[in-house]
Amino acid sequence: MKKPDKILKTDKILKTDNLKIGYSSKKNSDNVLFENINLSGCDGELIALVGKNGIGKSTLLRNIAGLQNPLKGEIKYYDKILNDYNRPDFARMVSFVSTEIINVNNLKVFDLVSLGRFPHTNWFGKLKPDDINQSLKALQMVGMDDFSRKNINEISDGERQRVMIARTLAQDTKFIILDEPTAFLDLPNKYETIHLLNRLSKQENKTILFSTHDLNIAIQEADKIWLMMDNEIFEGAPEDLILNETFNKIFENTNLHFDKIKGDFRLKRKHTEKIGLSGDGAYYNWTKKALERLNFSVEKGNESISHIKVRSEDGQPEWILTSNKKAHTFKSIYDLSLYLKVQIK
Amino acid sequence: MLLKKQIIFIWIILIITLVGLFITDILLGSVTIPVKEVIKILFTGQTDHSEYFTIVYHFRIPKALTALFAGFALSVSGLQMQTIFKNPLAGPYVLGISAGASLGVAILVMGISSFAIVSQFGVLGNWTIVTAAWLGSGLILFLIMAISARVKDIMTILILGIMFGSATTAVVNILQYFSNESMLKAFVIWTMGSLGGVSLAQLKVLIPGVIIGLIITFLLIKILNAMLVGENYAKSMGMNVRLSRFLVFFSTSLLAGSITAFCGPIGFIGIAVPHIARILFRTANHKSLLPGTMIIGGIVLLFSDIVSQLPGQENTLPINSITALIGIPVIIWIIIKNQKLAAVS
Numbered sequence: 001m002k003k004p005d006k007i008l009k010t011d012k013i014l015k016t017d018n019l020k021i022g023y024s025s026k027k028n029s030d031n032v033l034f035e036n037i038n039l040s041g042c043d044g045e046l047i048a049l050v051g052k053n054g055i056g057k058s059t060l061l062r063n064i065a066g067l068q069n070p071l072k073g074e075i076k077y078y079d080k081i082l083n084d085y086n087r088p089d090f091a092r093m094v095s096f097v098s099t100e101i102i103n104v105n106n107l108k109v110f111d112l113v114s115l116g117r118f119p120h121t122n123w124f125g126k127l128k129p130d131d132i133n134q135s136l137k138a139l140q141m142v143g144m145d146d147f148s149r150k151n152i153n154e155i156s157d158g159e160r161q162r163v164m165i166a167r168t169l170a171q172d173t174k175f176i177i178l179d180e181p182t183a184f185l186d187l188p189n190k191y192e193t194i195h196l197l198n199r200l201s202k203q204e205n206k207t208i209l210f211s212t213h214d215l216n217i218a219i220q221e222a223d224k225i226w227l228m229m230d231n232e233i234f235e236g237a238p239e240d241l242i243l244n245e246t247f248n249k250i251f252e253n254t255n256l257h258f259d260k261i262k263g264d265f266r267l268k269r270k271h272t273e274k275i276g277l278s279g280d281g282a283y284y285n286w287t288k289k290a291l292e293r294l295n296f297s298v299e300k301g302n303e304s305i306s307h308i309k310v311r312s313e314d315g316q317p318e319w320i321l322t323s324n325k326k327a328h329t330f331k332s333i334y335d336l337s338l339y340l341k342v343q344i345k
Numbered sequence: 346m347l348l349k350k351q352i353i354f355i356w357i358i359l360i361i362t363l364v365g366l367f368i369t370d371i372l373l374g375s376v377t378i379p380v381k382e383v384i385k386i387l388f389t390g391q392t393d394h395s396e397y398f399t400i401v402y403h404f405r406i407p408k409a410l411t412a413l414f415a416g417f418a419l420s421v422s423g424l425q426m427q428t429i430f431k432n433p434l435a436g437p438y439v440l441g442i443s444a445g446a447s448l449g450v451a452i453l454v455m456g457i458s459s460f461a462i463v464s465q466f467g468v469l470g471n472w473t474i475v476t477a478a479w480l481g482s483g484l485i486l487f488l489i490m491a492i493s494a495r496v497k498d499i500m501t502i503l504i505l506g507i508m509f510g511s512a513t514t515a516v517v518n519i520l521q522y523f524s525n526e527s528m529l530k531a532f533v534i535w536t537m538g539s540l541g542g543v544s545l546a547q548l549k550v551l552i553p554g555v556i557i558g559l560i561i562t563f564l565l566i567k568i569l570n571a572m573l574v575g576e577n578y579a580k581s582m583g584m585n586v587r588l589s590r591f592l593v594f595f596s597t598s599l600l601a602g603s604i605t606a607f608c609g610p611i612g613f614i615g616i617a618v619p620h621i622a623r624i625l626f627r628t629a630n631h632k633s634l635l636p637g638t639m640i641i642g643g644i645v646l647l648f649s650d651i652v653s654q655l656p657g658q659e660n661t662l663p664i665n666s667i668t669a670l671i672g673i674p675v676i677i678w679i680i681i682k683n684q685k686l687a688a689v690s
Binding site: 066067095100102116119123 | 346543564566567570571573574577578579580581582583584585623627628629630
């Protein structure tokens with residue numbers, strides 16, 4: 001193993017080499033989930049593994065975390081094959097957070113975090129002052145230092161996920177692998193958790209790999225995306241994958257497409273009727289969204305067809321719909337949409 | 346979270362209670378012996394009344410020691426099973442150890458003796474019965490070990506253990522059906538458990554067996570703590586899953602198997618006591634839970650033994666019924682008070 005100070009930022013310290021993953025079976029042929037996986041990760045990178053349900057994300061992560069053996073091919077850390085490391089050495093290099101929810105009565109947050117010291121302590125698991133300090137520091141890094149004496153089942157899902165991350169920090173590994181760390185979290189906690197991972201990858205110079213369904217978060221925070229498609233796997237900076245249209249391949253058979261300019265996902269809508277819209281700023285944008293939801297094709301400033309004018313004088317907005325030379329005024333987008341729904345019928 | 350002072354206080358109370366009950370257990374019996382004489386025998390080994398000496402030295406001390414070590418062994422093995430299977434209702438017998446032992450005894454008492462090879466098997470607790478019980482539980486242990494080396498999922502092992510237990514019980518039932526009245530009674534009495542049948546000579550085998558089992562368990566504190574978060578996490582922290590399972594099953598079988606061989610199956614202690622320790626120490630950390638469970642186990646079984654002698658004279662109640670009558674209210678109380686039993690262990 002190379003000494004960490006000799007590693008260049010461009011060195012691929014994590015590599016998969018023609019990896020074939022799945023479940024082996026003695027009687028039947030192997031159940032192959034994915035093959036020809038060639039991916040890599042560098043020093044201090046936050047890597048998001050993205051792909052649809054059941055495609056083998058968890059299995060790939062379990063293979064890379066050394067919890068399951070590949071059917072074929074190799075996983076290399078620092079150019080050394082994973083199985084050539086002994087367990088304790090490997091546990092000092094790679095830590096793992098699964099989707100399992102730890103729900104043990106009377107288990108203190110500190111006790112759970114200090115379990116991360118497992119590969120560093122002796123057979124009796126005696127915590128030396130240094131082990132205690134590392135565990136407390138880990139809690140501090142995730143902002144949970146006030147929770148160390150709480151029970152693990154008395155804290156929220158977001159807090160528990162941060163504690164699980166603190167456990168990997170106490171394990172003091174170069175690599176951290178997390179399976180769906182945002183699965184049970186609400187939106188603010190999702191962003192905070194992934195942002196925390198981003199911060200740790202930069203500040204602590206760790207290579208962090210996580211799987212997620214949430215492309216938006218992955219695009220914003222990850223240095224690199226591993227994108228699992230039906231038969232192929234792509235890797236690259238999220239921006240590269242956007243610009244070369246790789247993301248749209250995910251949605252080939254769906255109603256979704258990825259908007260390259262705006263950087264988010266849109267439903268492909270079948271517009272039935274045209275409508276004109278004029279107005280300014282946020283009022284214009286949100287009215288347009290609402291109209292599109294009602295399957296109108298919005299034409300900016302076109303007054304030759306039915307059209308809507310948004311006015312917002314004195315902070316009191318008004319929507320004026322002119323249709324067949326009759327004008328209707330509405331106080332909210334909701335009222336406007338109710339009227340339009342009746343009209344469409 | 347308990348303060349250090351509170352924990353020390355709990356420990357002092359527990360140890361005083363244990364010593365107090367141990368002495369009380371020796372004081373009580375069908376023959377009334379003055380306290381002074383008992384203390385004299387206990388501390389100097391001498392007395393003017395030789396019959397007192399015989400009763401105290403050959404009957405009461407072995408019985409109290411048996412109760413003490415049976416309490417230690419059953420509750421500690423119950424704790425181990427609850428932790429490894431992450432199941433609050435697991436006990437020392439979930440692996441089928443007692444079923445195996447009763448099969449051994451059933452074959453001896455009702456099978457072999459019906460062919461008149463052993464026409465008189467004499468008093469319960471003699472070496473033949475002990476050996477038969479040991480062979481029976483050893484067979485089950487061997488099966489469990491063979492399976493645990495091959496099966497990955499720990500829950501599968503739990504289910505197979507219960508299946509073995511049920512299958513063995515079915516065979517025992519068939520034997521019971523075909524055996525004659527006196528044999529049946531002898532067997533049923535064995536299943537009721539007895540602390541009084543262990544001689545001083547047998548204690549010289551039983552106590553070292555239990556002590557070895559306890560030493561192994563105390564060496565496993567770190568591993569048991571890691572198992573709280575599941576085998577996957579434990580493996581990712583560098584734990585050797587196969588070796589750990591082997592050691593836990595081995596020590597459990599040694600503890601529960603030895604006690605069952607000498608005393609018959611004694612229920613409820615193994616399930617209830619770990620919960621009492623959890624409530625008392627409010628922790629899931631085996632560093633305090635394990636010694637706590639051990640001491641409380643000794644206390645509860647000594648107490649049960651004292652209660653079983655309450656009718657006085659020659660009659661003592663079957664110990665198995667007493668432990669059930671004490672254990673069940675405790676479990677009910679815990680469930681109602683705690684209502685989070687599902688998350689325990």
